[in-house]
Amino acid sequence: MARLTKKKKEARAKVEKNKLYSLQEASNLVKEVTYTKFDASVDIAVRLGVDPRKANQMVRGVVSLPHGTGKDMKVLALVTPDKEAEAKEAGADFVGLDEYLDKIKNGWTDVDVIITMPSIMGKLGPLGRVLGPRGLMPNPKTGTVTMDVAKAVSEVKAGKIDFKVDKTGIVHAPIGKASFSADKLADNAQELISTLIKLKPSTAKGSYVKSIFMSSTMSPSIAVDPKIN
Incomplete structure (x- = not known):
């Protein structure tokens, strides 16, 4: 004891x-x-x-x-090229797609929140065994699967x-x-x-x-x- x-x-x-x-x-x-x-x-x-x-x-x-929360939340935005600029401007720490999908596949999860778009969720499905246990799988109910990526990133950074x-x-x-x-x-x-x-x-x-x-x-x-x- x-x-x-x-x-x-x-x-x-x-x-x-x-x-x-x-x-x-x-x-x-x-x-x-x-x-x-x-x-x-x-x-x-x-x-x-x-x-x-x-x-x-x-x-x-x-x-x-x-x-x-007082914590600097590290946000990964998995988005298509046309959404990269707005995600970066909103304050996302990591922005991209295929390169980060490969990193996650190899076990990288050094983020607090992942935000993505509906069209990309199909690519995240196979990574559920990595993201699920860590509570990182994006979900429409929590606003982390959305077309308004900039708003989602801003809200997380502000304390959502x-x-x-x-x-x-x-x-x-x-x-x-x-x-x-x-x-x-x-x-x-x-x-x-x-x-x-x-x-x-x-x-x-x-x-x-x-x-x-x-x-x-x-x-x-x-x-x-x-x-x-």
């Missing part, structure tokens, strides 16, 4: 057991219990009352965080993220960095939670938002009251 360091003990001592914090309180506290020397990522985990095994209870969507409930019914998503103000973290978290509530499947019964936890890299988790959001 790993030994608790002094900083870990101090951080844990600041989080009251069995207490449900408001989003604002949790956002203030997560900054206090973050002790990394680097600018830690702040994440939120929302457990939903859905059965992801049922297609009509799969929760997936996108949200534009009002204050961004996609999320998907995992097999245990939990949605994990980044909401910023520890250097963000508590107000900005709370705003981003509220936007994500509000979006999830709007996506509640009609077939989901009982309590929908079961629990919410906020944490930063290596920090203890902070329980957020799901009933007040």
